[in-house]
Amino acid sequence: MKRDLRFYLKLMFYTFKISAFTFGGGYVIVTLMKKQFVDELGWIDEKEMLDFTAMSQSSPGSIAVNASVLVGNKVGGVVGSIVALVGTVLPPLIILTVISHFYTAFIKINAVRYLLLGMQSGVSAVICDAVYTMFKTVWKESRWIALITSVIAFVLVAVLSVNVIIIIIACIILGIILYGRGEKKA
Amino acid sequence: MMLIKLLWSFLQIGLFSIGGGYAALPLIHEQVVDLHGWLTDVEFADLVTISQMTPGPIAINAASFVGARMAGIPGSLIATFGCVLPPFIIISILARLYMKYNSLDVIKGALKGLRPAVVGLIASAGFSIISSSWLNETGTSVYGVDIAAVLLFVATFFVMRKWKKSPILVICGTGIAGLIIYSIFGGAVI
Numbered sequence: 184m185k186r187d188l189r190f191y192l193k194l195m196f197y198t199f200k201i202s203a204f205t206f207g208g209g210y211v212i213v214t215l216m217k218k219q220f221v222d223e224l225g226w227i228d229e230k231e232m233l234d235f236t237a238m239s240q241s242s243p244g245s246i247a248v249n250a251s252v253l254v255g256n257k258v259g260g261v262v263g264s265i266v267a268l269v270g271t272v273l274p275p276l277i278i279l280t281v282i283s284h285f286y287t288a289f290i291k292i293n294a295v296r297y298l299l300l301g302m303q304s305g306v307s308a309v310i311c312d313a314v315y316t317m318f319k320t321v322w323k324e325s326r327w328i329a330l331i332t333s334v335i336a337f338v339l340v341a342v343l344s345v346n347v348i349i350i351i352i353a354c355i356i357l358g359i360i361l362y363g364r365g366e367k368k369a
Numbered sequence: 370m371m372l373i374k375l376l377w378s379f380l381q382i383g384l385f386s387i388g389g390g391y392a393a394l395p396l397i398h399e400q401v402v403d404l405h406g407w408l409t410d411v412e413f414a415d416l417v418t419i420s421q422m423t424p425g426p427i428a429i430n431a432a433s434f435v436g437a438r439m440a441g442i443p444g445s446l447i448a449t450f451g452c453v454l455p456p457f458i459i460i461s462i463l464a465r466l467y468m469k470y471n472s473l474d475v476i477k478g479a480l481k482g483l484r485p486a487v488v489g490l491i492a493s494a495g496f497s498i499i500s501s502s503w504l505n506e507t508g509t510s511v512y513g514v515d516i517a518a519v520l521l522f523v524a525t526f527f528v529m530r531k532w533k534k535s536p537i538l539v540i541c542g543t544g545i546a547g548l549i550i551y552s553i554f555g556g557a558v559i
Contacts, residue, residue: 244456245426275425301547336489358482
């Protein structure tokens with residue numbers, strides 16, 4: 184990948200586009216980034232995207248910004264991380280600055296609510312699709328352990344509202360115990 | 370003076386908001402409402418509503434919104450800058466460490482153990498969006514289940530798997546579908 188001006192403009196465009204359409208929190212943007220940078224462009228691989236997600240969740244700041252800085256850093260070094268940061272921050276920055284002047288009217292616009300109600304279906308479908316392909320990746324890597332860990336993590340967070348950091352720490356320890364001494368050579 | 374206060378306040382929000390999303394809310398409330406009185410409680414509630422209606426993380430939305438209301442465009446720029454600077458520095462250091470050490474067996478093992486959990490976490494985010502979208506009182510709801518949302522989801526998922534359409538196109542498409550459906554049948558308050 185040639186890191187010229189064209190490349191950085193592309194990176195800026197993609198991060199801007201993804202950020203502008205991220206409704207519904209950090210994990211939504213992660214799935215959109217996976218679609219764009221893993222599936223469409225092949226700039227990073229799926230395992231890296233999962234690693235970046237875990238790192239983004241465990242570090243201060245929003246998942247969206249952290250994840251795009253990590254992607255930018257990986258594909259374009261320090262300049263890339265700054266470009267990705269700016270691309271991600273600009274849409275909310277512009278929108279909120281504009282809206283701050285007439286927000287009381289904005290909140291009451293029914294059309295925006297209807298649009299968002301519909302978009303929830305699209306976002307859910309995108310997440311389900313991404314979860315399906317991501318699961319295939321971890322299944323290939325660690326089989327039944329992957330199935331058990333992902334289901335337990337899902338139940339703990341979705342049903343029991345356990346703190347995510349606890350799950351991350353537990354899985355790091357589990358991973359080190361199970362695989363930390365290196366792969367056995369066949 | 371205002372700009373420096375905004376910068377200092379949002380630097381702290383950026384540094385101490387761990388976990389993303391609504392985990393940052395109490396911290397933002399403390400800085401913006403309790404300590405500085407930049408927003409009233411009602412305005413803060415409005416800010417949360419706006420954040421749900423617009424793209425972007427809540428901390429950045431709050432920084433741009435409060436900054437713009439207090440000191441115009443320079444205010445929103447400074448506050449947003451403050452909010453992203455600490456996480457940017459920390460995550461850049463993490464990125465460095467990741468590139469340097471991800472071939473070590475211990476780190477490889479830890480990451481391998483972590484990946485399936487991340488899939489579970491993303492699935493749980495999907496689950497919470499699906500449940501708030503399906504279990505919703507709108508003009509198309511039957512016994513508290515929004516039939517239109519369920520059908521729209523099934524159709525969209527099918528389209529995504531079959532034709533591999535771009536997710537942004539899909540999200541926009543369902544937005545327009547929602548606009549039409551709920552304009553006819555009536556929508557609910559999110």
